[in-house]
Amino acid sequence: MARVSESATLTAVAPAPEAVPGGPHPASVDVRHTDCLALLRSLGDKSVDLIVTDPAYSGMNNHMRFGHGRIVGRYADPANPRWFEEFRDDPEMFLALLSECRRVLRDDRHIYVMFDSFSLLSLGALMRECFDVKCVIVWDKVHLGMGHYFRRRHETIVFASKGRRKLSRRDLTDVWAVPRLRRAAYPTQKPVALFDRMLDASAEPGFLVCDPFAGSGSSAVSALRHGCRFVGADVSERAVALTIQRCTAITHGEPDPLEERHERS
Numbered sequence: 001m002a003r004v005s006e007s008a009t010l011t012a013v014a015p016a017p018e019a020v021p022g023g024p025h026p027a028s029v030d031v032r033h034t035d036c037l038a039l040l041r042s043l044g045d046k047s048v049d050l051i052v053t054d055p056a057y058s059g060m061n062n063h064m065r066f067g068h069g070r071i072v073g074r075y076a077d078p079a080n081p082r083w084f085e086e087f088r089d090d091p092e093m094f095l096a097l098l099s100e101c102r103r104v105l106r107d108d109r110h111i112y113v114m115f116d117s118f119s120l121l122s123l124g125a126l127m128r129e130c131f132d133v134k135c136v137i138v139w140d141k142v143h144l145g146m147g148h149y150f151r152r153r154h155e156t157i158v159f160a161s162k163g164r165r166k167l168s169r170r171d172l173t174d175v176w177a178v179p180r181l182r183r184a185a186y187p188t189q190k191p192v193a194l195f196d197r198m199l200d201a202s203a204e205p206g207f208l209v210c211d212p213f214a215g216s217g218s219s220a221v222s223a224l225r226h227g228c229r230f231v232g233a234d235v236s237e238r239a240v241a242l243t244i245q246r247c248t249a250i251t252h253g254e255p256d257p258l259e260e261r262h263e264r265s
């Protein structure tokens with residue numbers, strides 16, 4: 001049974017090994033209603049096996065000077081359900097985040113960090129200060145998105161390692177065509193299939209997967225489906241509630257309520 005308790009953190013622990021592929025490893029989800037750095041600082045050195053994350057960058061949005069757009073609504077209004085709080089992503093803060101990621105990651109393990117095109121140029125190089133950057137993966141969203149000049153159809157994922165670790169296969173390419181969600185329940189919700197690519201390449205059953213910007217929990221769903229454990233955080237209470245809702249469904253062998261809803265719409 002999934003157990004949800006609310007104290008200093010909001011935590012769901014969902015042991016249901018029989019519902020999870022990958023054998024005897026007990027699945028567990030620990031998602032906290034807290035800041036990314038607070039989460040990471042609470043974790044032990046070398047305690048995490050894989051980091052996959054999609055940070056809430058502020059750079060692109062400040063640069064674009066979003067106003068009252070049709071897509072995001074009133075930008076940066078805390079009462080706007082179509083947007084969320086952003087991580088202050090100046091280089092100092094971003095390096096603090098990456099340093100904590102490095103501290104908690106075990107040796108010989110992988111990290112995937114998603115970037116929009118603005119943040120890739122302004123912050124992406126900092127990944128080299130903490131990790132061995134192996135390549136930049138292009139996520140081809142298949143469908144057109146917004147954009148005032150060339151319409152955006154891709155985002156990037158910087159793939160890096162701490163120490164040496166091979167991918168599970170040698171035939172994987174660095175362009176991933178995964179259709180974006182058209183009417184997602186949560187702003188910037190990513191397809192679980194995107195995280196599945198990362199976990200297929202870099203996870204083993206029983207691994208502890210960490211996402212300090214969990215959002216609606218797509219990475220957590222992928223972790224459970226790979227027989228992994230998950231620890232993550234989000235400053236949005238709604239995001240944490242959605243993650244718990246999805247993980248509870250998965251551990252009970254039910255369909256993912258958010259992607260199910262998407263497929264029906």
Ligand SMILES: C[S@@+](CC[C@H](N)C(=O)[O-])C[C@H]1O[C@@H](n2cnc3c(N)ncnc32)[C@H](O)[C@@H]1O
Nearest residue numbers: 035036054056085087189190213215216218235
């Ligand atoms: C790009 S979204 C992640 C979307 C997620 N990958 C999904 O598929 O739903 C970034 C998330 O970071 C959260 N966030 C913003 N600032 C944060 C912070 N300082 N610490 C933790 N989470 C934060 C936002 O609330 C938002 O849910």
